[in-house]
Amino acid sequence: MLATFAVSQYVLLSKEKESVYQEEVERAAFMADGLSRSLQTLMLSGNAADAADWLERLSESPELLTVQVVRKDQNEAFLDGETIGLVNRQLGTDVFNRPLHTSRSITDIDKASFTRAVNGEQITHLDETNATLTFLLPINSGEACMNCHAYDSSETRGVLRITTSIEHAQQRIVQARRDTIIYGLSVSFIIGLLLYLFIRRQILSPLELVTEATAGIAAGDLDSKVDMQSKTEIGKLGESFNRMTDALKNSTVSRQYFEAIMHSMGEMLFVTDMEQRIRFTNPATQAALGYTQQELLEKSVNDLIKSGIELSPAEAAELAKAGEIKGIEREFMHKSGQTIPVLITATIMDQADGKAYQVIHAGRDITRLKRAEHELRLAAKVMECDASAILICDAQANIVLVNPAFCEITGYSREEVIGKNPRLLSSGKQKPDFYRAMWGHLLEHGVWAGEIWNRRKNGEIYPEWLSITAVRNTAGEISNFVSIFSDISNQKEVEQKLSHMAHHDQLTGLPNRTLFSDRLEHALAHASRDKYKVGLMFIDIDGFKAINDNHGHDIGDALLCEIARSLKNLVRDADTVARVGGDEFVIILEHLLNFEDILQVAEKILKQFSTPTMAADIACDIGCSIGIAVGPDDSSDADELVKKADTAMYLAKTSGKQQYRIYSRDCMIAQS
Template identity: 40%
Template sequence: MRSTNQKKPPSFARWVYGGVLATTLLFIVVLWFSFMQSIQERTERSALYARMIEGTVTRTLEGLEVSLVSLSDDLLDGDLGKGHTARIRDRALKILKFAPQLRQIVVIKGRDTLIDTQTTSPKNINLNILGLDQSARSTYSLGLIIGNTLKGRFLPAQGTFPDEASLRELIPIAIETDSRQGERLLIIATFNPSYLTRYISDLDLEKSDSVYLTDLEGNTLLQKGLYGPNRSYVIQHLKAILSEGADEHWVNNTFGTLPLNTTAIRLLTKYPLAVAIVVNHQGSFFLWLQQKLSLLLILLISNIILIVGAVFVVRNGHRAMEMKAEVALLSEVVEHSPTVIVITDPDGTIEYVNGCFEKITGYRKDEVIGRNPRILKSGETSDTEYTKMWQTLSEGGTWQGEFHNKHKDGSLYWERSSIGPLINEEGEITHYIALKQPITEEKKAQEKLRLASAVFSVAAEAIMVTDQHNRIQMVNESFEQITGYSESEVRGKTPSILKSGLHPSSFYQEMNHQLEATHAWEGEIWNKRKNGEVYPQWLTISCRFNPAGEHEGYVALFSDITQRKQDEAIIIQQANYDTLTGLCNRHLFEDRLKQALALSDRSQTKTALLYIDLDRFKYVNDTFGHSAGDLLLKQVAGRLTSCIRRTDTVARLGGDEFAVVITELTRIASIEEIAQKILHSLVQTYQLENNEAYISCSIGIAIYPDNAATPERLLLNADNAMYKAKQRGRNTREYFNQQLNEDSLRRSQLEQDLFKALERDEFYLLYQPIWSIDGDRIESVEALIRWQHPERGTVSPHEFIAIAEESVLIHAIGKWVIHEACQFARELSDSCKHAPKVSINISSSQFLRGDVEEQLTQEITALKLKGSDLIIEITESILLLEEQKIYQQLESMVSMGVDIAVDDFGTGYSSLSYLKKYPVQRLKIDKSFIDDLESNQDTQSLVSGMISLASSLSLKTVVEGVETQSQLDLLKQFGSPMIQGYLLARPMTGDTLLTLLQKQTTTPAEK
């Protein structure tokens, strides 16, 4: 009878709980359908809002487009003069006044800003970052171009970038048009996106919804709402709508059946833009909760009442009360056991744990009762072990073994378990009881012992353990490999068998003293291997103590540092010495120089620095190859070293530059002796494999403390003196002086000002006429650059052109000269029936860069010039550089109709071969031949010969620097060269030259 009563209550409980569960599921289904209906409503509303925003954006852009087109029409009503552009700017300001969504309107020609509503003196705009070149253009609009969204209130000027810290944004919107002269113009308006943002904010959108205005590539122009992954949904679905050819599209993004968000996209019908609204259904869920709060509360309360009633009915069952009493009685017996006790039902559900369980696992009883012991699983015990355990238990046996379990806090621990079944009178398993003992510390001790043994065996360092009498007890394999001794050979002996004999007894006394004081010693020591080889070790010794604190012996760890010391020596060599010559490098030189100056201060002597640069070294490299050049540098290093004392320093600073530091000078004459010795030594013949080479050197000398107070200044002054030696003809030495310092400072300041001159528009061109021999006709004009310095006044080209050629500025200046000269050539062609050619000087640096031809082509094409309107003047030195490259550029220019003139003919490497080889049409005889023409018979013969030579080669001749009538009369006797000089005309402005040309072309009747 008791057995029957035991089976009925569980069945009754299942019926009660089943009814509760069914009712709960019904509530959930009803709420789910209600929630899905709410999502559908938000989705349809997002599509409607997308169409509303699309209409607003389209109307706004249409109005903007009409305003820009009307402005374009106004531009066509006149030229681009100041008056017309001022009227256009007033018109643009009126547009801004009635268009609050706009902040700024600019008009750009090429890359120059003509009109800017923000200022009457517009600055050029940074067009590169506006995104107008990459913007897609709609075929349905009037040509509106929509750029990228930028930070800031107005368009950034050229050379600047948007202010990323700004809270304001703008969208550049432009149209292209033509001026009356056919020039391409770009009208750009800055659209204020906050205008649309306010409109979107007024819509009934939730805070969790996001709105995007993008181009058709997915680039965001405007965004409102939360930042996050929503933009990736927009790009993904934008590609889908474009591929389908539809106007709008919406799609749900779900996780299984659970909706995450809805993306609604609407394309603008007239412009290449799209409006996207991403509805976050997490917000839909909270909105739905607000709407259905009353219903939810009613359902929740009803469900709670139902569940509480069901629990109350079940818990009042007779069997439940009896089982509770039995478990409580069992708990009372074992509650205070020091062993973990866990009791489960046949299905493994925990019914009881004792206090020790709570202490070991960290779980409270109420947290584990009714749960499976698998909550303790760490994943470290294999499933096979659990399968074996359950097989033993299901057969009625007792299982014993170890578990690697997990505490409540996540930490792992080991336990040894014994689990057995409890069987009733009918032979049924009613419970399982588990007795567990934690063994984590035992496991850790075993693991430490295993790891220590493994480390000892495989350690790369040698390990030696001794007893308190310093007798060796054990060594590892690395010890045997490093020393050559086996463990059996050294066990019981003292470490003295490893002594090399290189250290004195005091070394070991100090070691023992430190071991006694600090119980440790570390340092470098030289020991001996079994084969007698002496080698360096890095040794660490520590004292060992037993748990009682008594000294037990020592542990020594050491490694063979032979390779490390070799590597350190190599590193020191590479860091301080030149790899090619073996001399000190710049790093060591600077250190030696500082030491030399400090020594001079202490000994009250002087230090000399000789800065040496090889002459014609490039010629050796170019002629015999770089390997021969390296060989020459090695020989130079040897000769320099032989010329100085052992206490002095020779260094290679880089390339073909060397330095010599002469210390503790008591006699200044010694410097001159060493300098002359170096000059004489380096000029001797060099044997470079099968070739002979000859070079010289230029030496600059600076003396401390006479010429400088710091190493840096001393080096700079010696460098300046070296350049002066080169200017004096090379193969000589030059001492630094104050004038040289002033010239260097002036040159440095001039170079800094030169970098700003082009930007500040300080350059201008003058034009000097080149006349026919009779002085009646201007054949051509030479463009001559001038620099109006704001403080120094007019700076001579002879002074600043050389500086520009040494830097990269010559290219920018040269490009400016070509542009300005071609502009003047265009003005001449428009003003004169027979306009003279314009002659432009081109430096060798520009030719070597190789873009002169491209610049000329661009200017000729843009200005609609003829190549025959121009003359390019080059120096003789250009013709000696990279023959093929120079020839191709000159040949291309001649093919365009441009004349090539050789300037300063006769002063450089004059050669008949290049007059024949290169496409030259003109020779310009340098002024130096004309200065003494009247008084020097040889000069007259030379000039006459050059004019005759040019005539025989069908070349036109220009004689420069003609300043007197007698010079002109002599030149008329030699032929019919063209004349350039102050006698006929000085360099003049373009306006003055145009006036002169107009007077020449005036007929007698007109006069």
């Protein structure tokens, strides 16, 4: 409230300052305009001496600090004879004469501002530091001026410089600031006083009544009552206190009764005299510290505290003054040497004559609280530093917390996702059935983990490994969902590379024997089902060994790559070209309706290699022998079909090379 009031006062003061300066500028501008008009009237008379005298008299005015006419060369006018000389030469006679003085250059004018004024712009400069307001007013040339000053055809003859004092305006601003501060302090004092009175009435006074009544009961006065009319929580406390007093009064009040109450307390409770010697402890204190009652009696409470001091001088003074002090955290020493963090409340117990004679100490072991705080800090640190993205949702699956890794992976800031549903990350690659199954498993088993595709803020779709855990409260209800995920794009890329390496020839990039066999089995299975043919060509490169031996392995490798490229260009994209040996290639032609399609491809291959093939700028004279088998006509078994194509290729090679042989036709004839 006070901060808001202070800001409003600052804004009002700023506006007041702006208004005062604006008013001063307008007043001075009006005066400057009048002076400018008067000066131009005097100058039209042609008597520069009168104009100079008028300016000198104006300079004596207390409001005007400076009044000068400055020529365009930034020298003060009406001093030297330069302008008079130009005018007399223009008129052809010495019309104007006056006493001459030494020329004086005006150097305390900002050159850029002066240039703008010479160009016809009216300049106003407010200098708060020196409390001045300066006007640079262009003196424009009129028709009458041309009678004497035709030697200069520019629109501006010079600049009128007028500087006025704004001390009066600044005094008004200082007074306004002083008034605002006084007003603000007064209002702040009133607000603070009202706030204090409210707290005093509603909180402090009722608590004092409870404290006094508690001290009365401690001194044996069971007639102590708390008179509260408030219906607040503190008023309810007073009512509860009165009911407790009535219950105590109606009971058998005795030392044994109070000791029974203190013995039943689960919190530490011990009593010391004013010299801090222990006079009484309850079983909870003995259990917490590992001492017996007898061992603790007559011990100083300071002997049980690691620092050796239960209350600092300031805390002891506060206890003596207020009769009670709360929230004192100390480390007590267990008999075994272990330290125990304890939160203490100390209350002075007075005698009937009002003199303090004992202090009641109520302590709570906060080991678990400290451990929980440490674990929370550790968890927060782990969450901040974890390279995996962490996302926490409430029971309605609205995002309540994310860590920096989440922002780094998704591209979203915390502010952009808090309160949103995680579906904003959905890529659309998974179907609704996937999410229904995921949520069903999560709600039934409390955890789900798997691979999922999500979308970054920039629209990029990426794979992630995601695990979701449903967190339940003590009632068994789901309170939160904790999701941890990591971007596995690199892993997927590595997997793809490894898969490619495992199924492709490293030199040519063609499918290797493993991938070829898999594709051939699939092609034969589909061919049997859909009633079409599969052509299999087994190709052996003729003359490759000689080139490899004569030109080296580098040329040989380049030739194999060129052969692979040529074969791929001769077949359809749906067909498969694979390298299964050093200079052996196979081609799978799928979805063939007639046998002639296979022969056309074979003819194109023979034609391609009937001319030299270029490899690293070397013309390589090679050929090829092709064996052809057709599935499922020749066989529906992949291995068997390969053997038959290989047999046909061997027949082509032994029959003179650079030709093809068909297993079902040529090999059967050869065998017969």
